[in-house]
Amino acid sequence: MADSDDILIIGSFVSPYVRKVLACLALKRLAYTIDPITPFYGNDDFTRLSPLRRIPVLVQGDLALSDSSVICAWLDEAHPDTHPLLPASPADRARARWLEEFADTRMGDVFIWGLFYQKVVHPLVWKQPGDEARIAATLETDMPMVLDYLEGELPEDGFLFGDIGLADVAVASFFPNARYAGFEVDAARWPRTAGFVARCLAHECFAATNRWEAAQLSTNPAGRRAALEQAGAPLSATSYALKEPRQGVMTL
Numbered sequence: 481m482a483d484s485d486d487i488l489i490i491g492s493f494v495s496p497y498v499r500k501v502l503a504c505l506a507l508k509r510l511a512y513t514i515d516p517i518t519p520f521y522g523n524d525d526f527t528r529l530s531p532l533r534r535i536p537v538l539v540q541g542d543l544a545l546s547d548s549s550v551i552c553a554w555l556d557e558a559h560p561d562t563h564p565l566l567p568a569s570p571a572d573r574a575r576a577r578w579l580e581e582f583a584d585t586r587m588g589d590v591f592i593w594g595l596f597y598q599k600v601v602h603p604l605v606w607k608q609p610g611d612e613a614r615i616a617a618t619l620e621t622d623m624p625m626v627l628d629y630l631e632g633e634l635p636e637d638g639f640l641f642g643d644i645g646l647a648d649v650a651v652a653s654f655f656p657n658a659r660y661a662g663f664e665v666d667a668a669r670w671p672r673t674a675g676f677v678a679r680c681l682a683h684e685c686f687a688a689t690n691r692w693e694a695a696q697l698s699t700n701p702a703g704r705r706a707a708l709e710q711a712g713a714p715l716s717a718t719s720y721a722l723k724e725p726r727q728g729v730m731t732l
């Protein structure tokens with residue numbers, strides 16, 4: 481059982497899974513502090529909290545959770561009275577959970593491991609170019625398949641199940657990373673998806689962290705905390721970061 485109200489989030493503002501959790505915290509109107517590390521820089525204490533060496537991690541009292549879906553479910557169950565993250569009917573809840581799962585797994589593979597990691601993270605962290613063949617296959621085949629699927633699922637107006645919720649946030653959270661890797665959704669080919677993503681990302685639950693994300697992008701891992709402090713981010717007093725990166729547990 482969590483024995484404290486203080487919520488610590490470990491994870492970079494640029495991670496789609498962290499972005500999803502921070503948007504849900506904003507919907508729930510919950511305050512937090514954040515240790516904005518890139519997972520490869522986590523120290524041994526980070527490994528104890530996150531055995532797969534992945535972000536985000538939520539620490540609250542003696543509770544430590546290291547998966548965005550588990551974290552969002554915890555927030556929703558612990559705070560049922562503010563902005564429910566799931567719709568009301570069992571069928572809609574099931575569909576929302578599926579879309580969250582699709583985002584976390586397939587969009588994670590395609591948007592992050594196939595594109596953003598190869599084009600942005602790999603060169604930055606490991607000082608080597610990413611896998612060009614994988615980037616080409618992602619852009620040619622995998623990304624269009626994801627967008628074709630979403631185009632059939634997403635609404636023309638508004639959000640998936642009435643007010644914005646977990647499924648909207650989970651899907652939309654991947655698109656800023658595609659943009660950072662130079663990919664924009666072609667609105668002529670995928671109009672519903674382009675409109676839906678623009679609506680979601682303009683919602684105040686995402687707007688809250690935009691300036692901190694921009695501050696993080698303006699610097700490198702070494703200068704990150706200073707830039708974020710200057711931008712007014714709610715930084716944790718201490719950090720789980722190392723100075724040099726380590727290979728992840730799940731990395732290819």
Ligand SMILES: N[C@@H](CCC(=O)N[C@@H](CS)C(=O)NCC(=O)O)C(=O)O
Pocket residue numbers: 495496497519520532533534535536546547548549584588592727728729730731
């Ligand atoms: N299923 C996890 C996935 C989290 C994840 O893959 N996070 C990435 C950052 S965007 C990570 O930590 N990658 C490091 C690694 O896998 O070694 C969740 O939903 O939280």
